[in-house]
Amino acid sequence: xxxxxxxxxxxxxxxxxAHFEPIRAELRKKAINQNISEEEREAARKKLxxxxxxxxxxxxxxxxxxxxxxxxxYKKFML
Numbered sequence: 001x002x003x004x005x006x007x008x009x010x011x012x013x014x015x016x017x018a019h020f021e022p023i024r025a026e027l028r029k030k031a032i033n034q035n036i037s038e039e040e041r042e043a044a045r046k047k048l049x050x051x052x053x054x055x056x057x058x059x060x061x062x063x064x065x066x067x068x069x070x071x072x073x074y075k076k077f078m079l
Contacts, residue, residue: 002068010061013054020055024048 030036030044053059063070065078073079 002063002070004068007063007068010063013059013061016052016055017057017060020051021057024051024055027051 027044027048031041031048033041061070062073062075062078064073
């Protein structure tokens with residue numbers, strides 16, 4: 001079984017990623033949009049960089065919901 005602190009840290013990342021996902025998507029769209037000015041695009045990139053790293057989906061680790069095991073987990077069942 002994984003340490004409780006590791007499991008809780010991952011759960012915190014899941015909540016943060018869900019909260020920041022629409023914000024990140026909007027800023028990403030602005031950062032690559034060629035129809036707006038370069039200053040606005042640069043501001044969007046800076047704001048995107050200032051968001052917390054744990055708010056990104058790539059920081060989430062798939063873990064077993066029963067034991068907290070990190071490897072050998074079926075994504076569909078999370079077991």
